[in-house]
Amino acid sequence: xxxPQHVVGGGLAVLFLSPLVWAAVASVSPQAGxxxxxxxxxxxxxxxANYQAGIGQYLLNSTIVSVLTVLFTLGVSLxxxxxxxxxxxxxxxxxxxxxxxxxxxxYATLLIPLYVLLNDLGLQNSLxxxxxxxxxxxxxxxxxxxxxxxxxxxxxxxxxxxVDGCGSFRALLHIMLPVVRPGLITVGLFAFLAAWNDFIxxxxxxxxSDRAPLPLAVANMRQQVMGIVDYxxxxxxxxxxxxPCILLFLALQRHYVRGFLSGxxxx
Amino acid sequence: xxxxxSTLEQQRSSPAVPVKGLxxxxxxxxxxxxxxxxxxLFVLIFFxxxxxxxxxxxxxxxxxxxxxxxxxxxENYQDVMDDRLLWPAVWFTIKYTVVTTVxxxxxxxxxxLLVQESSRWTGILRSSFLVPSALGLxxxxxxxxxxxxPQSTPLGFLGIDSFLGTPSSALWSTVALxxxxxxxxxxxxxxxxxQSISDDVYEAARLDGASRMQTFRHITLPLLKxxxxxxxxxxxxxxxxxxxxxxxxxxxxxxxxxxxxxxxVYNMAFYGQNNLGRAAALSILILAVLLVVNVLQFRGLxxxxx
Numbered sequence: 210x211x212x213p214q215h216v217v218g219g220g221l222a223v224l225f226l227s228p229l230v231w232a233a234v235a236s237v238s239p240q241a242g243x244x245x246x247x248x249x250x251x252x253x254x255x256x257x258a259n260y261q262a263g264i265g266q267y268l269l270n271s272t273i274v275s276v277l278t279v280l281f282t283l284g285v286s287l288x289x290x291x292x293x294x295x296x297x298x299x300x301x302x303x304x305x306x307x308x309x310x311x312x313x314x315x316y317a318t319l320l321i322p323l324y325v326l327l328n329d330l331g332l333q334n335s336l337x338x339x340x341x342x343x344x345x346x347x348x349x350x351x352x353x354x355x356x357x358x359x360x361x362x363x364x365x366x367x368x369x370x371x372v373d374g375c376g377s378f379r380a381l382l383h384i385m386l387p388v389v390r391p392g393l394i395t396v397g398l399f400a401f402l403a404a405w406n407d408f409i410x411x412x413x414x415x416x417x418s419d420r421a422p423l424p425l426a427v428a429n430m431r432q433q434v435m436g437i438v439d440y441x442x443x444x445x446x447x448x449x450x451x452x453p454c455i456l457l458f459l460a461l462q463r464h465y466v467r468g469f470l471s472g473x474x475x476x
Numbered sequence: 477x478x479x480x481x482s483t484l485e486q487q488r489s490s491p492a493v494p495v496k497g498l499x500x501x502x503x504x505x506x507x508x509x510x511x512x513x514x515x516x517l518f519v520l521i522f523f524x525x526x527x528x529x530x531x532x533x534x535x536x537x538x539x540x541x542x543x544x545x546x547x548x549x550x551e552n553y554q555d556v557m558d559d560r561l562l563w564p565a566v567w568f569t570i571k572y573t574v575v576t577t578v579x580x581x582x583x584x585x586x587x588x589l590l591v592q593e594s595s596r597w598t599g600i601l602r603s604s605f606l607v608p609s610a611l612g613l614x615x616x617x618x619x620x621x622x623x624x625x626p627q628s629t630p631l632g633f634l635g636i637d638s639f640l641g642t643p644s645s646a647l648w649s650t651v652a653l654x655x656x657x658x659x660x661x662x663x664x665x666x667x668x669x670x671q672s673i674s675d676d677v678y679e680a681a682r683l684d685g686a687s688r689m690q691t692f693r694h695i696t697l698p699l700l701k702x703x704x705x706x707x708x709x710x711x712x713x714x715x716x717x718x719x720x721x722x723x724x725x726x727x728x729x730x731x732x733x734x735x736x737x738x739x740x741v742y743n744m745a746f747y748g749q750n751n752l753g754r755a756a757a758l759s760i761l762i763l764a765v766l767l768v769v770n771v772l773q774f775r776g777l778x779x780x781x782x
Contacts, residue, residue: 221590314763
């Protein structure tokens with residue numbers, strides 16, 4: 210790599226990182242019209258903590274939804290991937306195609322009937338209902354990813370499990386699970402990021418503001434106090450939203466990239 | 477795949493093998509279905525049923541608070557066509573899609589070429605470009621909402637009066653946000669494509685005395701076309717369905733100039749009109765258009781590969 214490329218690359222990297230750095234700095238720096246008018250400090254986070262039900266409640270809502278979505282997605286795609294990769298059963302290809310077809314239908318098209326359907330199921334305004342819908346949106350990627358993970362398991366491994374007299378469920382639990390763990394981590398990471406960050410799904414499905422997940426709560430906060438927006442609190446909200454995602458991303462970057470590799474193969 | 481499957485199935489039905497953890501022995505087909513059942517249930521309840529329901533809603537008089545009041549086809553579709561915001565929204569969505577796709581893919585390709593060699597330094601660069609894509613689109617939009625506000629903006633030195641005040645500035649400000657959020661994502665997809673091009677091809681070009689520009693035009697670009705096409709499909713689909721960024725940044729303003737199609741669906745259903753039937757009709761139309769666009773794009777992609 211030559212020096213001009215070094216300079217261009219470095220400059221672009223700074224450009225990409227600067228909005229994040231700015232948000233972090235601005236959220237603790239003094240600014241008129243916010244809770245932090247003089248000196249540096251956590252005044253904006255104080256505003257956030259006391260907003261309506263309190264940031265604790267919204268963080269809890271987001272955590273519940275994200276954890277449930279991750280658990281549902283992992284459970285369903287682990288069993289589904291095992292079924293699609295290892296067994297032949299009638300309707301196998303059709304079910305797999307219909308699962309992938311979820312990708313072809315816009316969120317908005319599905320959210321209108323889901324709003325009605327969840328009411329009928331008694332899941333209106335429910336975090337569990339929200340997690341179930343978010344899991345459905347994750348299934349095309351998750352089932353695809355787990356299917357190719359199981360298909361990549363060396364065949365001797367599956368055979369040796371059965372020679373030892375394992376049933377197929379014991380083989381899955383004791384022999385396969387450790388081998389497909391990287392795939393599960395990728396699926397879990399994507400499910401968490403999607404559930405933590407989703408906006409339009411809770412916007413449509415959750416109308417009780419005390420049950421709003423964090424992105425919705427921070428977005429709603431801007432309309433409070435006679436239309437005057439507290440930008441400091443917004444910045445603090447963005448930092449709270451972004452921090453877990455960035456930390457997870459940096460810790461699991463390898464698994465994040467693998468998700469894209471498998472996606473690219475599909476295309 | 478054949479071997480582990482057949483052995484698994486033989487073992488399951490072989491009487492010599494004790495089956496633990498299951499009360500009775502099942503046939504292999506049933507075993508396969510048992511593992512696929514959770515997937516099938518999810519897909520049925522939360523995907524197949526809603527798709528059927530949305531089709532029925534689109535031909536019914538279905539209010540947000542009143543519920544189903546019976547068949548009324550084709551009134552919902554007519555109302556959608558007569559909506560005065562429909563064609564401006566269609567036009568704006570297309571304009572936004574074209575602008576975003578061209579800029580985003582151009583920049584992503586440049587970034588991918590910049591970091592395609594593996595080294596510590598390019599590793600740091602790749603991570604820096606990728607970090608924004610870990611953020612949610614809503615979080616990124618909220619960040620830029622503060623970044624663009626006259627009270628808190630650090631961008632005063634650019635000499636821009638208002639980032640969101642006029643229709644064209646609102647469009648470009650939103651495009652800037654999307655480019656920031658997604659450039660790393662598309663860079664990564666293109667990087668995968670770049671790395672699948674064999675070194676031998678480049679070596680042959682070098683021996684033939686091809687210049688860097690010639691190598692790029694006649695080797696890199698043609699061999700990268702499948703990856704570029706995949707990025708284009710994802711980017712076009714994503715942009716046609718844009719919602720979060722405009723809902724948070726512009727609320728469709730100024731003067732309804734930045735209303736996208738999906739925002740129109742949302743407004744019809746939950747904001748103002750409260751008419752789920754009409755919103756369902758518009759979302760069926762979107763689904764149809766999107767299917768056509770995707771089929772055309774896949775055809776284009778396949779044609780170019782042949």
